[in-house]
Amino acid sequence: MTLSVRNLTFAYGEHRVLDGVDLDLRPGELCALFGPNGSGKSTLYRCLLGHLRHGGTVTLDGVDLGRLRPAEVARKVSYVPQQHSNPFPFTVLDMVLMGRTPHLGGVFGPRPADVAFCAGVLDQVGLADQRDRLYHTLSGGQRQLVLIARALAQDCGVLLLDEPTASLDFGNQMWVWRTVRELARSGRAVLVCTHEPNHVRWFCDRAVALGRAGRLVADGPPAEVVTTDLVTALYPSVGALAVTADATIAPAEAYRPLPVGVSAGSAGSRQDEPTAE
Numbered sequence: 150m151t152l153s154v155r156n157l158t159f160a161y162g163e164h165r166v167l168d169g170v171d172l173d174l175r176p177g178e179l180c181a182l183f184g185p186n187g188s189g190k191s192t193l194y195r196c197l198l199g200h201l202r203h204g205g206t207v208t209l210d211g212v213d214l215g216r217l218r219p220a221e222v223a224r225k226v227s228y229v230p231q232q233h234s235n236p237f238p239f240t241v242l243d244m245v246l247m248g249r250t251p252h253l254g255g256v257f258g259p260r261p262a263d264v265a266f267c268a269g270v271l272d273q274v275g276l277a278d279q280r281d282r283l284y285h286t287l288s289g290g291q292r293q294l295v296l297i298a299r300a301l302a303q304d305c306g307v308l309l310l311d312e313p314t315a316s317l318d319f320g321n322q323m324w325v326w327r328t329v330r331e332l333a334r335s336g337r338a339v340l341v342c343t344h345e346p347n348h349v350r351w352f353c354d355r356a357v358a359l360g361r362a363g364r365l366v367a368d369g370p371p372a373e374v375v376t377t378d379l380v381t382a383l384y385p386s387v388g389a390l391a392v393t394a395d396a397t398i399a400p401a402e403a404y405r406p407l408p409v410g411v412s413a414g415s416a417g418s419r420q421d422e423p424t425a426e
């Protein structure tokens with residue numbers, strides 16, 4: 150299933166956030182989306198899902214997404230939001246079962262097969278023993294894993310994940326990247342938003358970068374997109390960067406202690422940073 154975006158524009162009132170975004174997300178491809186805070190990545194996801202009225206078009210295998218009913222979209226596209234709170238007393242298993250809802254007909258509840266499927270997904274994310282706990286009592290990382298489990302339970306051709314590893318420990322971060330890579334290998338189209346340039350280089354087939362002016366400023370293989378030039382242009386405060394022999398991007402001055410008498414707080418104002426487009 151191919152998700153195609155053409156000339157997508159969006160503004161919150163007078164505040165233009167996205168400006169002429171073109172993007173094709175193809176089956177079998179794990180694509181990273183990265184860019185500075187506030188550049189519009191989450192807004193782009195919400196436009197792709199049809200949650201925000203935008204200019205331009207979003208199509209799924211050539212069909213305008215705006216013409217599909219929400220349940221049809223939910224059978225084709227799953228989404229892991231960046232943040233999520235649920236004040237209602239749903240259990241972990243209830244939350245994951247919500248991923249099956251678009252696949253259930255009429256007024257019927259989940260079938261035993263749906264419960265078994267979701268229990269299996271919870272086992273995959275390492276939360277099998279938490280299934281009867283209330284979702285809102287879990288830790289931040291555990292809640293993030295539940296949202297990922299819900300998206301896996303939804304079992305769609307297109308997966309959109311907004312910073313899915315942000316709250317996770319190192320082991321779970323690697324598990325998520327391995328999982329999304331396997332999903333792409335199995336023919337899904339996967340778009341993952343991340344702030345970690347090395348993860349883009351290590352795991353992804355392709356990378357797109359969103360600049361502060363709401364335009365895509367790069368699109369291609371990670372080694373060609375996630376360069377020291379682009380990273381320092383997007384994030385001027387990181388200073389000099391170096392690519393090590395194993396292709397890891399690291400600050401050139403990493404681990405160098407601050408000179409005596411210089412506190413982290415006196416490291417300089419960021420107010421005058423140039424803005425990368």
Ligand SMILES: Nc1ncnc2c1ncn2[C@@H]1O[C@H](COP(=O)(O)OP(=O)(O)OP(=O)(O)O)[C@@H](O)[C@H]1O
Nearest residue numbers: 161164166184185186187188189190191192193231
């Ligand atoms: N509901 C809203 N109403 C008005 N402005 C909004 C709203 N949501 C987001 N914005 C603004 O739109 C811009 C893009 O926000 P968005 O959340 O899409 O950025 P992002 O790239 O996902 O950022 P981050 O990396 O911090 O998650 C920001 O300037 C933000 O303040």
